[in-house]
Structures are given as structure tokens and as C-alpha cells.
Amino acid sequence: MTLDNTAELSNEESGLSVKNLNKSFKAKKQQKAILKDLNFMIPEGQITAFLGPNGAGKTTTIKILLGLIKPSSGDIRYKGNEKYLKYTGAVLEGSRNIYWRLSAVENFEYFGALKGLNRKKSIDNGLYFLKLFDLYDKKDIDTRSLSRGQQQIVAICCALLNYPKILFLDEPTLGLDLKASEKIQLILKELSQKNKMGIFLTTHEIKIAQNISDHVIFLDKGSIIYKNKTSQIKDKAERTEYLLDFKRPLSNTELKTIRSFGQLAVDENKKYLISLDHQVSFQTFLMAVSRLPVCAMQQKSLDLESLFKRYIK
Ligand SMILES: Nc1ncnc2c1ncn2[C@@H]1O[C@H](COP(=O)(O)OP(=O)(O)OP(=O)(O)O)[C@@H](O)[C@H]1O
Ligand SMILES: [Mg+2]
Missing domain, CATH: 3.30.70.260 (ACT domain)
Known part of the structure; x- marks a missing residue:
């Protein structure tokens, strides 16, 4: 069964461009190709949903784009610039990468400083997002005492502190209740549109991708097997x-x-x-x-x- 999968993401839009990205890992003395010649764009001001089954290579791709692991080959640039890491923000899969002994405010101070923000700006920005997520009243509680979903929200706030140009979210709504998930979707849409943030997210909840993404990329066994504008898929859906x-x-x-x-x-x-x-x-x-x-x-x-x-x- 075939459907039109020839539509390319527009190259004219500026953002993060990924060209001929390959990654192999060594397993049992043999190189195993995990990512095979990926080519795609993360356009600024738009949400790209990166979909695929378990083990497809989504998290590996994000880690490479964040400079956490080295690709075997490939060219990654933001608006033509190879040095783009300072423009990124991320929450990785299940890590809720915050300091559990610190409160949300203290986490904002810490991560803000790492991103080069002064103390006031870090706290102001962090609290602004915490308020958006209706979690302001938990600002001074040690994050280890928060629920999983609340910790996830604090981690997202930390990733947003410096209004990154490209935001990577690996399963951002995992374990969140419906209300929190809908809130995140609304906020992400707003950030992409108002702040021109390019958002790249993975999710196994296809409905979320359908609701908020502008583009979808399907990855299967390390290869992109389909990419399209979500509106064109919605057209088909109609x-x-x-x-x-x-x-x-x-x-x-x-x-x-x-x-x-x-x-x-x-x-x-x-x-x-x-x-x-x-x-x-x-x-x-x-x-x-x-x-x-x-x-x-x-x-x-x-x-x-x-x-x-x-x-x-
Ligand atoms: N450091 C590593 N060494 C060897 N193989 C690895 C390494 N990291 C990831 N892999 C393999 O790469 C493949 C892709 O893994 P990855 O975590 O990127 O998948 P994923 O698409 O994020 O899956 P999920 O939806 O379950 O999160 C898997 O087969 C995994 O075992
Ligand atoms: Mg993953």
C-alpha cells in the first residue's frame, strides 16, 4: 500500500538543518548502523514531531543534535552555523534532569547560571513558566517531594529558562495527566508561534503529534520512512x-x-x-x-x- 510520501520539508525555512546523518555503534565486534542517512530540517517557529517505534533511533538522534554523542558522519547547522549548541534547550527521555535536593527556584538559579543568565533573570523566567504550568505554589519545595509529572514540568521550565531557539523534548508528556498534557501542548504551540522557537519532540501519543505539530517525521529502524507537513496529513484525514x-x-x-x-x-x-x-x-x-x-x-x-x-x- 503506498501513499504520497514525497513531500519534502521546505528548505527555505531557517532552522536547524541535518544532512546525511549516520550513526553506528559497535556491538559484538561489529559496527551496527543505528541511524541511516537522515536528512531533515527543524524549522524555527514550528513544531516537528519525531515519531517511530521503540528502538527506532529517536533518542540517539536527539543526543547527537545536542552534542552528547558524536555522529559517525553528518552535517548539522543552525542557520548555516555549526556552533549552535548555546541556542538549544532540552529535556531528555525520562531523565527529569533537575537537582532533586533543590527546589524549583534553586534549580532555575543553577541552570540559569549554566546558561549564562544572571540570578534575577533565571528566577524571573523560571517562575514565569512555572506560573504558566499552574505550579507556582510549589516553587520552594524540594523537587524530590514533587510528583513525577510535576518534576517533568520543572525540568521543562529549566529547559526554557533562556528561551532556546531550538527545544528538544523527548516524550514530554510521558506520565502526565490529561490536564497537564494539554497545558504543555498549549504552551508549546504558543512558544513556537510567539517566540519563534523550533520545537522537536518525540512522542508515542500520536494524537499529540496530530494536535500540535506542523511537521511529522517517521523514523523506523534508523531510517526516515515518511515526512510531511501535518496539515497535509490532516487533509488526507478529512x-x-x-x-x-x-x-x-x-x-x-x-x-x-x-x-x-x-x-x-x-x-x-x-x-x-x-x-x-x-x-x-x-x-x-x-x-x-x-x-x-x-x-x-x-x-x-x-x-x-x-x-x-x-x-x-
Ligand atoms: N550506546 C549505545 N550502544 C549501542 N547501541 C545503542 C546505544 N544507544 C542506543 N543504542 C541502540 O540504538 C537503537 C536506538 O535506540 P534509541 O534509544 O535511540 O531508540 P528510540 O527511538 O529513542 O526508542 P524509544 O521509543 O524506546 O525511546 C536501539 O537499538 C538501541 O539499543
Ligand atoms: Mg527514546
């Missing part, structure tokens, strides 16, 4: 798909008839899946189908999740 089961295989003429209504694919159970073109009238389609040896017709909606399942097998 198309109606029908799963058709016929009593016998269709003749070429019958196939031609059905193809005239949209994009046709055959699924693993030998059922025909048609994605109707926008201009097609459902009545006309139904009339045509009724003239064929149809035994069942089922409507399907195509969203990012079904697209994901289709690509990641």
Missing part, C-alpha cells in the same frame, strides 16, 4: 476512506471504474481501500459501487495514527 469487500476479484474495467473515484489500495486481507477524491459526490460513488459485486462496505477515517500504523509495520 478524506473519506471506504473499505470494500467484493465477492470476486475485480476485472480491469471494474478496477478502472473504481479508481476514477480516488486512490485505491489493496490491504493485506485482499480488501479494497478507496480514499475518495475531494470533489467526488458520495451518491455517484455509491451508485457505481452498487453496480459491482460488492458484499460489504465500511467507512474508515484516516488520521495520523492509522497512517503511522500503515508505515510502521
Whole structure:
């Protein structure tokens, strides 16, 4: 089954460009390729969702982009500049990388100083974000006494202290309740739009990617297998798909008839899946189908999740 995956992320937008990125690790005396020739952009002012199954190489990619591990080869630049690390902020997978013996405010002071901010600016910025996340009343409590989700929020606030140009978030909503997750999504959208932040996030919650991302990149076994603007996927999602089961295989003429209504694919159970073109009238389609040896017709909606399942097998 094929869908259009030729759309490239626009190269005209400025941001972080990643070219021909490769990474191999040594395992049992052999080099194993973990990332294979990745090419993509993290455009400024937009959210890019980096999706893929466990072990695909998402965290490894982020660690390379953060300078924490060396790539085997590749070219990474922010607006043409190789020295971009000072413009980045990050929260890595599950690490909630804050000092547990320190309060949120003390963490802001510490991480702000590391980022070159003075004490006042560090605390002001940190508290501004803490307030946005409705966690202001916990500002002076040792972070080890906070819940997992609250610690995650403090870590995100620390990553935001210096308003980074590129923010990396590895599973930012993992373990958060619905309200906190929705809050983060809203704030990320706002930061990307108002502060022109380029946000690169991984998530296994496809709905989040569908809600807030401007671009999606699917990674599978170290290779990018699909990338597109989310709006174009949403376009597809608005198309109606029908799963058709016929009593016998269709003749070429019958196939031609059905193809005239949209994009046709055959699924693993030998059922025909048609994605109707926008201009097609459902009545006309139904009339045509009724003239064929149809035994069942089922409507399907195509969203990012079904697209994901289709690509990641
Ligand atoms: N230091 C290392 N040495 C050897 N192999 C490694 C190393 N770090 C990661 N890998 C391997 O690289 C692959 C990609 O791992 P990575 O953590 O990047 O996946 P991921 O896409 O983030 O997965 P998840 O969704 O589970 O977080 C895995 O097969 C992992 O075992
Ligand atoms: Mg990971």
C-alpha cells in the first residue's frame, strides 16, 4: 500500500538543518548502523514531531543534535552555523534532569547560571513558566517531594529558562495527566508561534503529534520512512476512506471504474481501500459501487495514527 510520501520539508525555512546523518555503534565486534542517512530540517517557529517505534533511533538522534554523542558522519547547522549548541534547550527521555535536593527556584538559579543568565533573570523566567504550568505554589519545595509529572514540568521550565531557539523534548508528556498534557501542548504551540522557537519532540501519543505539530517525521529502524507537513496529513484525514469487500476479484474495467473515484489500495486481507477524491459526490460513488459485486462496505477515517500504523509495520 503506498501513499504520497514525497513531500519534502521546505528548505527555505531557517532552522536547524541535518544532512546525511549516520550513526553506528559497535556491538559484538561489529559496527551496527543505528541511524541511516537522515536528512531533515527543524524549522524555527514550528513544531516537528519525531515519531517511530521503540528502538527506532529517536533518542540517539536527539543526543547527537545536542552534542552528547558524536555522529559517525553528518552535517548539522543552525542557520548555516555549526556552533549552535548555546541556542538549544532540552529535556531528555525520562531523565527529569533537575537537582532533586533543590527546589524549583534553586534549580532555575543553577541552570540559569549554566546558561549564562544572571540570578534575577533565571528566577524571573523560571517562575514565569512555572506560573504558566499552574505550579507556582510549589516553587520552594524540594523537587524530590514533587510528583513525577510535576518534576517533568520543572525540568521543562529549566529547559526554557533562556528561551532556546531550538527545544528538544523527548516524550514530554510521558506520565502526565490529561490536564497537564494539554497545558504543555498549549504552551508549546504558543512558544513556537510567539517566540519563534523550533520545537522537536518525540512522542508515542500520536494524537499529540496530530494536535500540535506542523511537521511529522517517521523514523523506523534508523531510517526516515515518511515526512510531511501535518496539515497535509490532516487533509488526507478529512478524506473519506471506504473499505470494500467484493465477492470476486475485480476485472480491469471494474478496477478502472473504481479508481476514477480516488486512490485505491489493496490491504493485506485482499480488501479494497478507496480514499475518495475531494470533489467526488458520495451518491455517484455509491451508485457505481452498487453496480459491482460488492458484499460489504465500511467507512474508515484516516488520521495520523492509522497512517503511522500503515508505515510502521
Ligand atoms: N550506546 C549505545 N550502544 C549501542 N547501541 C545503542 C546505544 N544507544 C542506543 N543504542 C541502540 O540504538 C537503537 C536506538 O535506540 P534509541 O534509544 O535511540 O531508540 P528510540 O527511538 O529513542 O526508542 P524509544 O521509543 O524506546 O525511546 C536501539 O537499538 C538501541 O539499543
Ligand atoms: Mg527514546
